[in-house]
Amino acid sequence: MSVVRSIVAGSGSYLPEKILTNEDLAKIVDTSDEWIVQRTGIKQRHIAAEGQVTSDLATEAAKRALESAGRTPDDIDTIILATATPDNTFPASAVTVQANLGMTHGYAFDVHAVCSGFVYALTTADAYIRAGLAKRCLVIGAETFSRILDWEDRTTCVLFGDGAGAVLLERADGEGSTQDRxxxxxxxxxxxxxxxxxxxxxxxxxxxxxxxxxxxxxxxxxxxxxxxxxxxxxxxxxxxxxxxxxxxxxxxxxxxxxxxxxxxxxxxxxxxxxxxxxxxxxxxxxxxxxxxxxxxxxxxxxxxxxxxxxxxxxxxxxxxxxxxx
Ligand SMILES: CC(C)(COP(=O)(O)OP(=O)(O)OC[C@H]1O[C@@H](n2cnc3c(N)ncnc32)[C@H](O)[C@@H]1OP(=O)(O)O)[C@@H](O)C(=O)NCCC(=O)NCCS
CATH class of the missing domain: 3.40.47.10 (Thiolase/Chalcone synthase)
Structure with a gap:
């Protein structure tokens, strides 16, 4: 039986240039590299530059995913961005990514499920593709958590960082078996x-x-x-x-x-x-x-x-x- 499948055609990611190490953090709050590594495994995190917003990170990851798939923005019809740290309360940061990519066709929206956001966005994109509502969809997860951290609270500020990742999901035919891509x-x-x-x-x-x-x-x-x-x-x-x-x-x-x-x-x-x-x-x-x-x-x-x-x-x-x- 022929079925519609959503296959991953390419991936990309982006981390801001600035790195904040555990040693750097120990100068801000009462913590240590030893405590953070032992409890979490984290050694460093990246922090977005002043003025660099979630859609900027998302756009960079999206461009890299498109490049790795050998596609251009003209080839895609949908952008789903998972984020809990949008640029603005509205519009959705996904439409800013759409504009940054020079796209005036198709549609873009955000999905908000915090750390589960990418899994939710991927599932949504798959459902849209299988329902015939999308053919090629950029699925992005992007965050600037550094902007919502309390930098005086050592129990949270040591855990999070900024970054973005994306995949290009494409409609393909499958046989309906678990051997399908x-x-x-x-x-x-x-x-x-x-x-x-x-x-x-x-x-x-x-x-x-x-x-x-x-x-x-x-x-x-x-x-x-x-x-x-x-x-x-x-x-x-x-x-x-x-x-x-x-x-x-x-x-x-x-x-x-x-x-x-x-x-x-x-x-x-x-x-x-x-x-x-x-x-x-x-x-x-x-x-x-x-x-x-x-x-x-x-x-x-x-x-x-x-x-x-x-x-x-x-x-x-x-x-x-x-x-x-
Ligand atoms: C946050 C986490 C690392 C804390 O580790 P823990 O072993 O549970 O530590 P506790 O919260 O019980 O705190 C133990 C002690 O360390 C202290 N402490 C907390 N943060 C600290 C830090 N950054 N540096 C040094 N000491 C710290 C606490 O104040 C406490 O001190 P006390 O015993 O004198 O009261 C751990 O609970 C965890 O990983 N939780 C899941 C967090 C997570 O992943 N959230 C995101 C999910 S999407």
Whole structure:
């Protein structure tokens, strides 16, 4: 049976030039390189330059994804940008990316699911492609979390960074089997009862301010591993695959301890885990495409590899996407 599949035709990423190391942070708040590395695995993060906004980072990642796919903006019809740190309350930063790319056709919009944003955006793009609403879609995750951090709060400011990553998703024909290339299954979840455990204490309707990230770190940690493993097991049940079948596990890069604990619980071999959190910290919606693009460009990810992507974040939101490269 012939079915419509969404295949990844190219990827790109962008990190701002400025690097903030753990040693740099220890000069701002009472922390140390040892504490941060031991608890999170993070060694450094990138910080957007003054005046450099989320859509700038997103545009750069999008251009690189288009280049790697051998496509131009004329070839695409849709842009979906996952971000929790848009340039403005409105319009969506995706339309600024559209303008930056010189596109006046098609349509663009933002998706907001914080750290799960890329998994949500990828799932949305796949659904649009399969419904015939899009043929080629740029799916981007981009954040400037440095703008919503409380730089006096050592429990949060050491964890996050700025960055962007993108993939070009294209309509292709498949046979309807799990050997097809493209997205094979997606599983999204949310539970708003956990809102107070990870949130921003500002917003246009609530306070008319932008606000800062607030987090009960231990509580987030406690829930993360169970939620992540649930949606990955859903993906295994839907396809008949197991951890042994995966070529690469590309998780949301929040924290090395969460990544390692999830892989261990799922019995995913450590050498299959792509980890880049040490170089850019938690970049929220940008973290999966940043890790993915790294593993594509260094030659690890190859055609027909089976990739498991997963994320968990504020809301709580969480989800998995299983795809064949
Ligand atoms: C945030 C996190 C690293 C904290 O680690 P933890 O082992 O739970 O640490 P705790 O919060 O219990 O704090 C332990 C101590 O370290 C201190 N501490 C907190 N941040 C610190 C820092 N940056 N540097 C040094 N000490 C710090 C605390 O004040 C506390 O001190 P106390 O015992 O004197 O009260 C951990 O909870 C975590 O990874 N949570 C998940 C966060 C996450 O990934 N969120 C995003 C999901 S998308």
């Amino acid at each position: 493209g997205i094979l299954t997606s599983h999204l979840r949310s539970d708003g009862r956990h809102k107070e455990k990870l949130f921003v204490d500002g917003g246009p309707s609530g306070t008319q301010t932008v606000g800062h990230v607030r987090m009960e770190g231990r509580e987030v940690f406690k829930h993360a591993v169970g939620m992540i493993t649930d949606v990955i097991e859903d993906a295994f049940s839907a396809t008949g695959f197991s951890a042994d079948d995966l070529t690469w596990f590309i998780p949301h890069q929040a924290n090395k301890r969460i990544i390692d604990a999830s892989a261990k619980k799922l019995k995913i071999a450590p050498e299959k885990v792509v980890t880049t959190v040490q170089w850019h910290g938690n970049t929220s919606a940008a973290s999966i495409p940043l890790a993915l693009d790294t593993a594509v460009r260094d030659g690890r990810v190859k055609k027909n590899d089976l990739l498991m992507l997963e994320a968990m974040g504020g809301g709580f939101t969480w989800g998995s996407v299983l795809l064949r490269w």
